[in-house]
Amino acid sequence: xxxxxxxxxxxxxxxxxxxxxxxxxxxxxxxxxxxxxxxxxxxxxxxxxxxxxxxxxxxxxxxxxxxxxxxxxxxxxxxxxxxxxxxxxxxxxxxxxxxxxxxxxxxxxxxxxxxxxxxxxxxxxxxxxxxxxxxxxxxxxxxxxxxxxxxxxxxxxxxxxxxxxxxxxxxxxxxxxxxxxxxxxxxxxxxxxxxxxxxxxxxxxxxxxxxxxxxxxxxxxxxxxxxxxxxxxxxxxxxxxxxxxxxxxxxxxxxxxxxxxxxxxxxxxxxxxxxxxxxxxxxxxxxxxxxxxxxxxxxxxxxxxxxxxxxxxxxxxxxxxxxxxxxxxxxxxxxxxxxxxxxxxxxxxxxxxxxxxxxxxxxxxxxxxxxxxxxxxxxxxxxxxxxxxxxxxxxxxxxxxxxxxxxxxxxxxxxxxxxxxxxxxxxxxxxxxxxxxxxxxxxxxxx
Numbered sequence: 001x002x003x004x005x006x007x008x009x010x011x012x013x014x015x016x017x018x019x020x021x022x023x024x025x026x027x028x029x030x031x032x033x034x035x036x037x038x039x040x041x042x043x044x045x046x047x048x049x050x051x052x053x054x055x056x057x058x059x060x061x062x063x064x065x066x067x068x069x070x071x072x073x074x075x076x077x078x079x080x081x082x083x084x085x086x087x088x089x090x091x092x093x094x095x096x097x098x099x100x101x102x103x104x105x106x107x108x109x110x111x112x113x114x115x116x117x118x119x120x121x122x123x124x125x126x127x128x129x130x131x132x133x134x135x136x137x138x139x140x141x142x143x144x145x146x147x148x149x150x151x152x153x154x155x156x157x158x159x160x161x162x163x164x165x166x167x168x169x170x171x172x173x174x175x176x177x178x179x180x181x182x183x184x185x186x187x188x189x190x191x192x193x194x195x196x197x198x199x200x201x202x203x204x205x206x207x208x209x210x211x212x213x214x215x216x217x218x219x220x221x222x223x224x225x226x227x228x229x230x231x232x233x234x235x236x237x238x239x240x241x242x243x244x245x246x247x248x249x250x251x252x253x254x255x256x257x258x259x260x261x262x263x264x265x266x267x268x269x270x271x272x273x274x275x276x277x278x279x280x281x282x283x284x285x286x287x288x289x290x291x292x293x294x295x296x297x298x299x300x301x302x303x304x305x306x307x308x309x310x311x312x313x314x315x316x317x318x319x320x321x322x323x324x325x326x327x328x329x330x331x332x333x334x335x336x337x338x339x340x341x342x343x344x345x346x347x348x349x350x351x352x353x354x355x356x357x358x359x360x361x362x363x364x365x366x367x368x369x370x371x372x373x374x375x376x377x378x379x380x381x382x383x384x385x386x387x388x389x390x391x392x393x394x395x396x397x398x399x400x401x402x403x404x405x406x407x408x409x410x411x412x413x414x415x416x417x418x419x420x421x422x423x424x425x426x427x428x429x430x431x432x433x434x435x436x437x438x439x440x441x442x443x444x445x446x447x
Contacts, residue, residue: 040066061086071105110134110144121151122164128152136169143167150183157186181205196255196276196315198345200287208232208255209287210276216251218242219281220258220293232285239269246273256317257281259294267299271307271339278316287316292347294318300325300351302332307339315344324353368408369396392423412439 043054074093113132145167156170165176223237277293395408
């Protein structure tokens with residue numbers, strides 16, 4: 001009995017995976033019915049095989065595992081051309097749709113409408129947007145960079161606002177740089193020239209209207225002459241100190257904040273740099289459009305300026321004179337003693353001079369010359385005469401050319417018989433002329 005059980009057990013163990021019949025589709029079969037072992041790659045689709053193309057190529061429609069190729073299997077098919085069904089340009093082995101390979105095994109590209117999330121901002125290929133097209137000026141550029149972001153050069157001056165600069169509206173830009181303080185104006189960027197202007201524009205984005213590294217700073221009310229004046233926080237207080245520093249540092253501009261009444265020894269300036277006023281020291285030397293600094297003279301001879309510069313520019317400053325009489329009867333605001341200067345957006349105003357001396361009284365004019373002879377008389381008895389009465393003689397004309405007021409008066413017209421007496425003599429105009437003589441009564445003699 002014990003021997004029979006042993007035989008049955010051995011038989012059972014040796015035949016547990018064998019149905020007693022050999023098939024071509026048995027697992028592990030090579031197709032060789034004699035061997036009885038199935039094998040992937042023998043060109044025969046056997047049990048558990050989705051395909052078997054009889055080769056070892058792993059990039060066609062049937063993998064080496066006898067599984068049909070599919071998007072997402074991590075293998076890029078090379079047996080299908082672009083444009084044909086099942087073509088794969090990539091296969092990263094996952095179904096993530098926001099990396100370099102989409103879930104349809106197409107390589108991600110700008111304009112496909114899918115925004116990649118696998119690239120950091122400072123890495124090549126970064127996309128800040130993807131609106132499904134490659135058109136610029138619609139909020140998302142042709143290279144899929146947001147045109148409204150700080151990393152994009154929107155005005156085409158080759159500067160963006162913050163690092164890293166990702167793109168520009170100007171295709172001619174090579175290397176982009178950051179630091180643009182106004183991405184709506186191509187004339188405002190860190191490389192722009194920035195001389196002080198009436199609008200107070202910071203054209204080169206260094207924080208002031210002007211160039212920080214080219215300027216000496218003066219705070220007329222709160223500065224300190226022990227400072228070096230090279231930054232707003234170290235402004236000096238007096239113009240004399242500013243002129244000294246501008247000369248030793250070769251900084252061409254002196255920027256002025258505040259107002260000042262010139263002392264007795266402050267009325268002579270020798271410019272070693274251009275001057276610009278209107279800055280606000282309490283605001284880090286910000287400059288409002290149209291703002292000015294004021295200097296008021298205490299000497300009526302005014303401020304005397306000279307320079308060795310080819311053309312000194314003085315802008316945004318008011319100069320007010322003192323009234324005449326403080327050392328000089330006239331009132332002068334500014335005098336240019338030597339050199340060439342251009343005053344831009346400045347205000348220069350004198351005050352009242354002293355009154356002038358009264359004029360002398362005029363001399364009395366000379367008497368006019370004799371009058372001419374009167375016309376001939378005629379008979380005119382009882383109003384029945386034969387002629388009109390004669391005209392009066394005209395006064396003599398002054399030969400000195402002093403006008404009618406120096407001429408002699410006209411003679412009085414004679415009377416008519418039985419009608420009226422002669423008229424008084426005429427008197428020329430003018431306050432110095434004499435009075436004409438009285439005319440005679442009827443048949444009398446006139447004066």
